[in-house]
Amino acid sequence: MSEDIHALSGAYAVDALDDIERARFERHLAGCSACQAEVDSLVAAAHQLSALTDVAPPPSLRAKVLAEIATVRPLPPLVVPQSQPVDEDESPVAPTPVAAPTVDTTSSTSPAGSGADELEDRRRSRSARGFSRGWRLVVAAATVAVLAIGGFTVWRQVSQDPQRVMADQVLAAADATRYGERLAGGATATVVRSSSLHRAVLITSGMAQPPAGKVFQLWLQDATGHMTSAGLMPGGGDQVVVLSGDATHSKGAGITVEPAGGSDQPTSNPIAFVAFA
Structure with missing residues (x-):
């Protein structure tokens, strides 16, 4: 310890x-x-x-990547010098003689060997052009892939709703416990609490909107009966709201009607109070 x-x-x-x-x-x-x-x-x-969980990309992402591949301008290929340095202490090595290819002089007016050399030059030129084009396509595809991945990462981060993710985690927690209360007019308020996550989630159904200039404020009650603000509700109707603060040792949660912006302490009797018992 x-x-x-x-x-x-x-x-x-x-x-x-x-x-x-x-x-x-x-x-x-x-x-x-x-x-x-x-x-x-x-x-x-x-x-x-x-809250940083993977989500599926939008259906438009694949089409965007494929479309951008044809429009991204690649960088030119790097040219590597073919010359090699010679050690001054070593004697130059004479090149190994190579037999000249046989050329049919009856079918060409060029000097012997020039036809084979020209053919070989053309082959090398085509090979170099093919390699250069293939390399540019690889660079273009890699560039678009990097841009697409970066864009998807940003999209994934901004598309997350931490409150909704936390609510889902509380509702799915193994130790999640539900407490319910019926409100006036047939509306219901249910609080789901997870001690392992230290959080509670309020779920309302059929709740009326607050009066003009007023807001619904949430509260957590401790063992002494003291009420601590747990945030504001966005309105009435059907809501799923994560209560602010550690709800592990709270004895209940309440909803009051408060002036716009909320209050430090309840100024009205709760319209709903859900006891954690």
Whole structure:
């Protein structure tokens, strides 16, 4: 067990402590504001990291990549010098004689050997042009692929909704527990809490809109009955909202009608209160 109780904040934030260490740290956490702030920041960071999940690319991405391949201008190929340095201490090596190819002089008026040389030059020229063209196509395709992957990465990051991802994780958690309450007019409010994720999610159905100039504000109630703001609802109707703050030890969640912008403490009786029991 660590001798420095403050050093357990990181492991506590990701639920990596055993039962003895967790109990010891939670007793310390109740009276240490520095550890409370650090745990809150680490939990928020862990939730942001967990939101970075792969999603399917849009159907238009493949067509865009194929279209861009034909429009991206490639760079010219690199020309590598063929000459090789000669060591001054070594004597030059005489080239090995090569027999000249036999040329049918009856079918050409050119000097002997010139026809074979010209044919070989043409073959080399065609080969060089084919290699150069193939290399340019490879470079173009690679460039478009890099651009497409970079664009997809940016698209994937901006398309994520961290709140929705967190809500899905809470709802699918193995320790998710549901608590329900029926509101006036037949509307319902259900809170799903996961102690392992330290979060709670509010699900409303058929809820009326708040009065003009008012908002619905969410609250978490601790063991002493104190209410802590857990954020604002975007409106009535059918909503799925992640409550702000650590809901692990909360005793219930409530909804009140507050002035626009919210309040530090409830200014009205809750229109719904869901007890975690």
